Amino acid sequence: MIERIAILGTGLLGASAGLALRAAGFHGDIVGWNRSAEGAQIALAYGAIDSIAEDPLQAARESQVVLLCVPIYATLDFMEKLAPVLGPGHLVTDVGSTKGQISAAAKRLFNTPERAAFLPGHPMAGKERGGAALGDATLFRGAVWLFTDDPDCKRSAHAAELVQGWRDWVGAMGSKAIDLDPARHDELVAWVSHLPQFVATALSALLQQEVGDAPELKDVGGRGLREMTRLGASPYSMWRDIAYTNTEAVADALHKLEQRIAHLRENLRTPELRDEFEQANKFRRE
């Protein structure tokens, strides 16, 4: 029943979704829109979309499913603009990394009998660099795709079918769906996704300042250094919105890590260091 999908935002995630849908056997139309025309052209050239929309709202109106693949505040903006122009025949879904504000906006703007359904989603997949040129049909394979939907998004039989249809495509793209409450989602990803990112950023920024100009550096650092700083390449443009929309949980996680590092530092020569290593070993075993 899903014959036309509009992907609004054809960066890494949007382009990858287009490619993955094709690889999974989606034969309908995929229309794409991107803020920069160049990104849309690349997505088109790579076969991630079939055509470029001039007007994202019109492209949305002409599709059954609208996939928002833009940063969080841009997602919230699109939700405001799409809600009044779409109707019960549409499903809007997204890939935003925080779900509190998006789920609240969905409750306010969608999921009524006259309005489109909104299914908040978050694939746990990405790369440290963005852009359609890095689009990858296998990006979502083996990843978890988190959903934080309100039961109201399935209030009509038609909406329920669209929601199930999109979930089926997510499965076909190789992802495993997990359902979470929005608040629990934001708390959990603060620990397992946002904390690792901001630590990698702080570590990379510090290393740049302290040893960035050491001539031996590029050679000496091994796999551990590369892995611990890979996320240091992540763009501010994406993470700014995450920092703004999950500030409290991220700040709490960062503060606890500061205390944990200080504790380790104060115990470099005591048996307490053994306990820290054992606790860390346990995390990797489980």
Added chain:
Amino acid sequence: MIERIAILGTGLLGASAGLALRAAGFHGDIVGWNRSAEGAQIALAYGAIDSIAEDPLQAARESQVVLLCVPIYATLDFMEKLAPVLGPGHLVTDVGSTKGQISAAAKRLFNTPERAAFLPGHPMAGKERGGAALGDATLFRGAVWLFTDDPDCKRSAHAAELVQGWRDWVGAMGSKAIDLDPARHDELVAWVSHLPQFVATALSALLQQEVGDAPELKDVGGRGLREMTRLGASPYSMWRDIAYTNTEAVADALHKLEQRIAHLRENLRTPELRDEFEQANKFRRE
């Protein structure tokens, strides 16, 4: 001229060195000794060594090159025991991760006309888990092998030949030799190796405490989480000696990181966050 090598300590690095020497075409004898008999048996079974020595000092006496592949304090112990029983026909070298104390011991115990030569070495290669069973002939390929030698280690023509002979084998195993002053070595590796390790340990230990029992955790964490915590599996037994022998440099690096994370945390909603991301991006570009 190197016809017999004694590898004292046939864990991951020792076993890998034996396998890599063979792969690089070393046709002489390789005798191995290990504190646990089981580790030596595994190294023998995997072809990393030709025979197991009962007495490490005798094995050293019967070899031209002695490769110490044990933790740092065990290396320092062996240096005390080997110095009086070896002579100018021997070269002792090691793989220890800090070089200040080992280089000082080398100056005190070796490199005189009556004594063996000592070449302090440190391959920037490893895995987060140890043991002969993970031994890998390609472990050193593409890695840097740091040396912090005293010019006195080449005081005789014979010693100079042994040193050059071992350096040639390091090259044949695929590593690139870089020479550093011992103090500079310890400062640099505090930043690019020890800091990433201790941060991964603190992060993994914290995550174990905070979300270790979350049922969704194993599924939700993606590549970023896996990479940022991989070193969390590293054993205390190896890192204890590093923490003890490079305490000041490691504590300084950890303290600076605590401050950097706090700065980022306090600026999650200010333009300063952009500067941190840009500085981090620069580290990954260069």
